[in-house]
Amino acid sequence: MDIDTKGIWEEFSIPLKQFIAKRVQNKYDAEDILQDIFCKIHDHIETLKDESKIHAWVYQITRNAIIDYYRTNKSVTAELTDLPDTVNTDFIGDDVSREVADCLKTILNHLPEKYREAIVLTEFENLTQRDLAQRLGLSLSGAKSRVQRARAKLKEILLGCCHLEFDRLGNITDYKRKHLTCKYC
Structure with a gap:
């Protein structure tokens, strides 16, 4: 060689x-x-x-x-405030996208470790679900289930604290807090 x-x-x-x-x-x-x-x-x-x-x-x-x-470095993954914004801000006002992205980061910090790790590795680090399964010692279906559950938990928490409005393409156009004392937003 x-x-x-x-x-x-x-x-x-x-x-x-x-x-x-x-x-x-x-x-x-x-x-x-x-x-x-x-x-x-x-x-x-x-x-x-x-x-x-x-x-x-x-x-x-x-x-x-x-x-x-x-x-x-679990302390690094425990707090995700340093992650770069990964929300596409081209389609809506910067304020709305930043606020929702910040809210998602806070929600991620409140997820159980196994779900937070699955989201960070697949969504922020672009790891495939197959690679996630190998990395965590899971079956492929187990890794897929973990990512799906993590996404579902994120969605559940986000929709529980905020009312989101979407355009016809599914992009967030506006949001309103359901409660003034939301611990995530």
């Missing part, structure tokens, strides 16, 4: 650092993760059978390293 760790570093270090920085807010943690990734690449380069799949292989290692970071 003609690929070496130095060549991979030259090609992937900058894009990987940007990829990690979007998912991990602390720049020092992002740099540590990047170094760990290249140690793993160096240690396991011989396991890569097909050089044409180097990009997918490197990014899979990276995604797994980010997941490992969040799993070993």
